[in-house]
Amino acid sequence: SIRSVAVIGSGLAGLTAAILLGQLGHSVTVFEKSRGPGGRMASKRVGSGSADVGAQYFTARNREFLSFLQRWAGSDAFLEWPARFRFQDDTLNWQPFPEEKRYVGVPRMTAITRALSAHVDVTAQVRIERLERSGNQWQLVCTEGLNHGVFDQVIITAPPAQAQELLLASQLDGLAEELEKPVDQILPCWAVAAHYSEPPEVDADAMRPHSEVLYWVANNSSKPGRDDSGQWWVLHATPEWTKAHVDAEPGYVSNALVGEFAALTGADARPDETVAHRWLYARSAWSSQPGYRYDAENGVGLAGDWLAGGRVEGAWESATRLVAAIR
Ligand code: FAD
The missing domain is CATH 3.50.50.60 (FAD/NAD(P)-binding domain)
Structure with missing residues (x-):
C-alpha cells in the first residue's frame, strides 16, 4: 500500500x-x-573553487551502486580519480594503494548529492x-x-x-x-584545506602517512574537473589527535596539520590560506x-x-x- x-x-x-x-x-x-x-559528502567553498573536506573519494565495488549513480545523479556528476595513492608502511616506506577504481563528485563532491x-x-x-x-x-x-x-x-x-x-x-x-x-565508537576528525600558490613538491596526489597527527593528505586540485589556480590540499587529522585537540582553535589546528605535512614531505612551501572544519562524527569504528x-x-x-x-x-x-x- x-x-x-x-x-x-x-x-x-x-x-x-x-x-x-x-x-x-x-x-x-x-x-x-x-x-x-x-x-x-561535503565541499567547502574556498577561494574561487571548493575543497572536499569530508569524504575524499568513494568506491563502487557493488556495480549496482554505479548504475544507481548513473541513473539518478547522471554520469556528469562524478568521475574516476586516477590519482597516485600512497600509504606509509610500518617501516615508513611508501607503498602504492591496491588497484581499485576510486571516484569523486565533479566539480566537487557535493555535485552527486545535489x-x-x-x-x-x-x-x-x-x-x-x-x-x-x-x-x-x-x-x-x-x-x-x-x-x-x-x-x-x-x-x-x-x-x-x-x-x-x-x-x-x-x-x-x-x-x-x-x-x-x-x-561510543564514533571517531571525530579535524579537516584542514590549505591553499598553496607554489605547489609543494610531492610525488603523490593522496597519502595515508604513518603519523600520529595526520591520517590523510590529498591534493584536492588533482581531482577531475577542479579548476584551481595553485593547489588546494586537504589534510585530515587522526582520530587520536582530533580527540586530544577537539576544542582547539581552528588556527592552531591549521598550523599543526600544515606543519606536520611539511615535515612529512620535506616540502618548504607554505600555504597562503587555510580553512578548518571539525567533524565530531566523521567515521564509525x-x-x-x-x-x-x-x-x-x-x-x-x-x-x-x-x-x-x-x-x-x-x-x-x-x-x-x-x-x-x-x-
Ligand atoms: P551523513 O552524510 O552524515 O548524512 C546524515 C544527514 O543527516 C546530515 O546531512 C545531517 O545534517 C542530517 N541530520 C542529522 N540529524 C538531523 C536531524 N535531527 N534533523 C535533520 N537532519 C539531520 N567515505 C568514503 O567512502 N571514502 C572516504 O574517503 C571518506 N572519507 C571521509 C573523511 C571524513 C573527514 C569524513 C567526515 C567522512 C569520510 N567518509 C569517507 C565517510 C562518508 O562521508 C560517509 O560514510 C557518508 O557520507 C555517510 O552518509 P550518510 O548518509 O550515512 O550520513
Whole structure:
C-alpha cells in the first residue's frame, strides 16, 4: 500500500532511501538540518573553487551502486580519480594503494548529492527534534517547536549520536539503547584545506602517512574537473589527535596539520590560506554491521554508513537494503 514516509537526513543514505521509496510510489519528504544536501559528502567553498573536506573519494565495488549513480545523479556528476595513492608502511616506506577504481563528485563532491536531491522533496534547515505519536502515525516536530506533518513511517539516517538523541526524545528507548556501542565508537576528525600558490613538491596526489597527527593528505586540485589556480590540499587529522585537540582553535589546528605535512614531505612551501572544519562524527569504528535496522512495530527505520561499513558506498548499501526490507 502507498505510504507517507519521512526521511531524516539528506546525506547519501537519506537521498538513496527517498529516491527508492519514491520509485515504489510512496510519498516521501526529506528533512535536513543544514542548508543543503550532502551530509558528510561535503565541499567547502574556498577561494574561487571548493575543497572536499569530508569524504575524499568513494568506491563502487557493488556495480549496482554505479548504475544507481548513473541513473539518478547522471554520469556528469562524478568521475574516476586516477590519482597516485600512497600509504606509509610500518617501516615508513611508501607503498602504492591496491588497484581499485576510486571516484569523486565533479566539480566537487557535493555535485552527486545535489543531483540526487533534485528527484526528491527536501525540506532544508529543519532539525527534527522528536517524533510524536499521532494515532498510527508519527508527527515530526523540529527544534523550533513547529510541526512538519504526519507520516506512516520514519527513516532516520543521522549519525548514531544524533539518531540516538532523536530516538530518546521520541520515547523509542529500546531502539535508542541499541545505539550505545556505535555512539561510543564514533571517531571525530579535524579537516584542514590549505591553499598553496607554489605547489609543494610531492610525488603523490593522496597519502595515508604513518603519523600520529595526520591520517590523510590529498591534493584536492588533482581531482577531475577542479579548476584551481595553485593547489588546494586537504589534510585530515587522526582520530587520536582530533580527540586530544577537539576544542582547539581552528588556527592552531591549521598550523599543526600544515606543519606536520611539511615535515612529512620535506616540502618548504607554505600555504597562503587555510580553512578548518571539525567533524565530531566523521567515521564509525563499530564492528558489527547489521546493514540497517527496522522497528516494524513502530514503523521506524535506521540507515546510514555506520550500519554497513562506514563509507560512502556503505551509506548507499544500507539505505538500499532498508528499502528492500520495508518496500
Ligand atoms: P551523513 O552524510 O552524515 O548524512 C546524515 C544527514 O543527516 C546530515 O546531512 C545531517 O545534517 C542530517 N541530520 C542529522 N540529524 C538531523 C536531524 N535531527 N534533523 C535533520 N537532519 C539531520 N567515505 C568514503 O567512502 N571514502 C572516504 O574517503 C571518506 N572519507 C571521509 C573523511 C571524513 C573527514 C569524513 C567526515 C567522512 C569520510 N567518509 C569517507 C565517510 C562518508 O562521508 C560517509 O560514510 C557518508 O557520507 C555517510 O552518509 P550518510 O548518509 O550515512 O550520513
